[in-house]
Amino acid sequence: MAPDQSVTRLTPTSYIVLGFLSMREEATPYDLKQLVAVSVGNFWSFPHSQLYAEPERLAAAGYVRERREQGGRRRRVYSITQAGRKALETWREEPEGGYELRDPALLKVFFGGDPAPLARARLEHARAKLEEYEALRTGDTGEEPRGIWLSLEAGIEHAKADIRFWSKLAAD
Amino acid sequence: MAPDQSVTRLTPTSYIVLGFLSMREEATPYDLKQLVAVSVGNFWSFPHSQLYAEPERLAAAGYVRERREQGGRRRRVYSITQAGRKALETWREEPEGGYELRDPALLKVFFGGDPAPLARARLEHARAKLEEYEALRTGDTGEEPRGIWLSLEAGIEHAKADIRFWSKLAAD
DNA sequence: CCTATCATGTAATCCGTTACATGATTAT
């Protein structure tokens, strides 16, 4: 029987799962968690429980295939289907407008929070992130897909913007 | 009877409502919608229906007070309570770590989307936003609260970073 | 051998999104 693709709207989370599955043969939810943590998780995060629920929904809709490990923990292992690849490609080429900067500290400043202390906490994070990103960048051997490194560049640009902004506020 | 503050965890949306209510005597959900649209909505958005549901929950928890307009449409009108102000202040002074950059176009690039066309669509938006922000900035007479203008500066810095990044990709 | 941390997963709750609906006002 044909899988029911009408039940499930695809969300960004869906495409993150499909995206990673398109890059490898198979993956368990835990594998996905690891992948997300060191990559897109840096600018688009969600709890790991989603990585158990989401592939299940995608499987119900026919975008991924599920199998069980034999023996041991019998973990669920997912792989992308042809329909999944198709959905991913369609989404990928569709242009997008805006973006959002979800920064709780900025919200606090907006509503009257004292800038200097907020800025100091914020800067610490931002500087650490920037260092982390620049360390990652040195690992670019040109082997991995281009998009991964491009988005790293975006992260670096924004981290710098962030540091510029919060530095001004930290100065009192 | 004492309001039940245990039922309701406060989310960023809650604080946005509390924040605006703290700046004026009263507001209807529609007023809030207008306020959000021209300010925080630029970096932290959500559908207007939340601005009907959220004050209700806050009222149940005692953070805001609800009254009904007499005559006409009998709209709901909200105002912040002392407990609400307290909650807002506590939140405001608590430092925050990171932030998120929720950019669907960047996700697409990460997962192999063709950069150039995505960049072109994206740049259009980013440039328009930057202009809008800079126009807004000229309206700073020093009357409104400081935080509003500070966060506008943040928006400008990030918009510029964004333009730098996507310009590189648009160049092919 | 004990304890801490990693690995792996499930369940319940609820916020946020989507969709719908209707009155008022303005433009043509």
Place this chain on the structure above:
DNA sequence: ATAATCATGTAACGGATTACATGATAGG
């Protein structure tokens, strides 16, 4: 008058978050 847009709101559903739980592994 009619269409279009703004103003104002409600209902349902589902994805996301929170919380909990247990088995493996490594360090001391």
